[in-house]
Amino acid sequence: MWKKKRNIAWMIMVVLILVFTAACGNEKNNAATEKQAKTEEKAMKTFTMANGKKVEIPVHPKRVVMPYEFLGNALALGVKPVGVTQAVMENPYIKEQAKEIENVGNPISLEKVAELKPDLIIVYLEDQYKQLSKIAPTVFIPFGHYKDIQEEMRVFGELLGKQKEAEQWIQQFEEKAAAAREKIKGVIGKNETVGIYKLQGKDFYVIGDNFGHAGQIIYNALQLTPPEKIKQEVIQGPQWKLISLEALPDYAADHMFWTVYKMDGTEQAEKELKNSAIWKNLNAVKNHHVYEMKIEDIWFSDAISLEHQLDLVVDTLLSAKQK
Amino acid sequence: MSRRRMVIPLLFLCLLAIVAISLNTGVSRMNPMEVVKTLVGMGTAKQELILFEFRLPRMLIAIFAGAGLALSGCIIQTISRNPLADPGLLGISTGAGVMVVLYLSLFPTGADAPALFLPFLAFIGGALAAALVFALSYERQQGLLPGRIVLTGVAVAAGLSALMTVLSLRLSRELYQFAAVWLTGSIWGATWDYVWALLPWVMGLFLFVSYKARVLDALSFGETIATGLGVAVAKEQLQLLAAAVALAASSVSVSGGIGFVGLIAPHLARRLVGAHHAHVVPASALLGACLLLGADTVGRAVLQPSEIHAGIVVAIVGAPYFLYVLARSAR
Numbered sequence: 001m002w003k004k005k006r007n008i009a010w011m012i013m014v015v016l017i018l019v020f021t022a023a024c025g026n027e028k029n030n031a032a033t034e035k036q037a038k039t040e041e042k043a044m045k046t047f048t049m050a051n052g053k054k055v056e057i058p059v060h061p062k063r064v065v066m067p068y069e070f071l072g073n074a075l076a077l078g079v080k081p082v083g084v085t086q087a088v089m090e091n092p093y094i095k096e097q098a099k100e101i102e103n104v105g106n107p108i109s110l111e112k113v114a115e116l117k118p119d120l121i122i123v124y125l126e127d128q129y130k131q132l133s134k135i136a137p138t139v140f141i142p143f144g145h146y147k148d149i150q151e152e153m154r155v156f157g158e159l160l161g162k163q164k165e166a167e168q169w170i171q172q173f174e175e176k177a178a179a180a181r182e183k184i185k186g187v188i189g190k191n192e193t194v195g196i197y198k199l200q201g202k203d204f205y206v207i208g209d210n211f212g213h214a215g216q217i218i219y220n221a222l223q224l225t226p227p228e229k230i231k232q233e234v235i236q237g238p239q240w241k242l243i244s245l246e247a248l249p250d251y252a253a254d255h256m257f258w259t260v261y262k263m264d265g266t267e268q269a270e271k272e273l274k275n276s277a278i279w280k281n282l283n284a285v286k287n288h289h290v291y292e293m294k295i296e297d298i299w300f301s302d303a304i305s306l307e308h309q310l311d312l313v314v315d316t317l318l319s320a321k322q323k
Numbered sequence: 324m325s326r327r328r329m330v331i332p333l334l335f336l337c338l339l340a341i342v343a344i345s346l347n348t349g350v351s352r353m354n355p356m357e358v359v360k361t362l363v364g365m366g367t368a369k370q371e372l373i374l375f376e377f378r379l380p381r382m383l384i385a386i387f388a389g390a391g392l393a394l395s396g397c398i399i400q401t402i403s404r405n406p407l408a409d410p411g412l413l414g415i416s417t418g419a420g421v422m423v424v425l426y427l428s429l430f431p432t433g434a435d436a437p438a439l440f441l442p443f444l445a446f447i448g449g450a451l452a453a454a455l456v457f458a459l460s461y462e463r464q465q466g467l468l469p470g471r472i473v474l475t476g477v478a479v480a481a482g483l484s485a486l487m488t489v490l491s492l493r494l495s496r497e498l499y500q501f502a503a504v505w506l507t508g509s510i511w512g513a514t515w516d517y518v519w520a521l522l523p524w525v526m527g528l529f530l531f532v533s534y535k536a537r538v539l540d541a542l543s544f545g546e547t548i549a550t551g552l553g554v555a556v557a558k559e560q561l562q563l564l565a566a567a568v569a570l571a572a573s574s575v576s577v578s579g580g581i582g583f584v585g586l587i588a589p590h591l592a593r594r595l596v597g598a599h600h601a602h603v604v605p606a607s608a609l610l611g612a613c614l615l616l617g618a619d620t621v622g623r624a625v626l627q628p629s630e631i632h633a634g635i636v637v638a639i640v641g642a643p644y645f646l647y648v649l650a651r652s653a654r
Contacts, residue, residue, distance in 0.1 A: 086629055105628035110377045111350040112628040114369055125500055130514060134376050 042119070047159065049140050051126075057137045060161040061120035065104060065113050065136075069143065070122065071097075072302025073153060076169050077162040083116045091300045093308045108132065122159070144210055144239070148220050149173070149306055169303060176307070177221035180314045184222065187321045188255060194224040195253030198295075199270060201263035206230055206251050208239035213259060214298040214309045215239075221310055227253045248278055256284040257313075259293045291316050330595045331602065334609035338386070341613055345382050345620040349373065350627050381513040384577055385616040385633065387525040389584055391574035393611020394525075394532055396585030397592070397604060398567035401543045402560055403472055406593070407648070409586035410571035412473055414480035416580025418452020419445035419572065421483045424490045427498050439520050442576040449572030455479055457564065517577040524573040528566050529608055535563060536600035543598070581634040583641030584611050590648065614640075 043059040065083040072094055074081055086106035104112045108128055114135050121138040132138045146152040150170045157166025196207040209219035218224050234241045273279050284290050346358050351373050361370045395410040422444045456479050460471035538559050541549040546556045592606035618636035
């Protein structure tokens, strides 16, 4: 009985100490946010995010932390961030520039970001938004939310205070795209269709025009035509569709861009695919109009990657034509 | 006997030590002097931000969720007379997940909900899943059958997990990412709201369970003997299991599904302090807190700037311990 009472007394002491610490902490928390507010004296503007909420951001941010997937956009506008998230896959087109930028981990390390003292943070997941907003103004940009790279670059121009540079980039990209369309005239016939396909693990996917994998190049920049079924179910739908091998002929196109994302079972699945009668009977396969691309070359859809992918796709089509 | 008396104070000191280490751990290098200065209010704004907004809430969540899971495991192990029972057996974390995904699929703007809404839903979901498991394992003449609890728990968890997968397919890409991240455990997204949501539950239920320590002692002998000792078995079992579910569900709702803590902490506590629940209960809570806080600290220290999720660190420690226990009991 006495023992039990003594233990309970210990426990109540523990409780009181912890509650005391927590209460202290909460007070300090208010003081901390106040201290921060006082040191901000830069020119600010209001930005409306994709979810409708508004946030105050600096007109000319100097220290930006952003996701690795958007890094190309910033670099294209001449902005070098102070921190990027951990890359899931390395982007071959910005490898050199990315080396010099601090890695803030994935999931984002709150402390690392705080250490970098940014004045603008960009995220594409909402989960850490609240905590990150305590460090610096945070903007939520959903991934793949904007219709095409032009719209996306305009948003980034506004975010980074580089509207003029954004317009310049858009203009030169559209000029390049027009020139590219000229170059490939005659490679792909007017009534021929083009599709984008991926083998990931053991699963087979059809990809749309705004989901990476050079979709924006093939459908937007080069203005090639998708098969009707892909257009309705994928492009106007969720932008990606998992299909079975048997369904492949329904989604096949005259020209097929094809990529492999290696995971468990991929090698086996690829062998099965290439040996199957279904594959061998596809028009594209019979006419040698299947173009295999490396996943890291076409995975990213930022400005710099898209510029390189434009050249890559054009070269692939032209060199195939010569065979 | 006297060695056993030392255990609980030692565990408490151990916890304080881990707290001290954890306060000093993180990407941001603050030496101990700076930490103390910041704690008293004399640090820079950045240091205060890091310490009070990022590290401290997270540590408190780890402490209370660890204690909650341990207490829950303690109750379940005693009542089901299975020293290897774990709150995860009841399908609580899966139930919590289903509720969150169900809500997000019906209300796509759900991610904007006030901070505590999702944990609240997770709590309800976890509690419902556990209630389902109990309902299915209740045999009117015999009360709750321990063997049935395990099997039913596995079945219910599997079914709910399948349901969760189906529901999550209906989510938009962004919501799916949000849900996936939220479900794997939000210790690193811990804010003070979560701390205040969890603290009263765990504290209150801890006092309740401590009060019932004698009842737990009686129940551990089996229902017949317990009735002989004057315990209203059915009523007490129900109350204590409700407490166990509430403890586990509230912990899961703010920290995601973390296994092994509810299994190892009470098990180890029993080996250290004996069978009297007057000691086992506080020892379990302290061990659970030490374990989860320690795991979180290690997870933050090892792979900077990324981190290893606390649940994974616990599993790395827990799996070998579990195997060791199995090996010993096989002899």
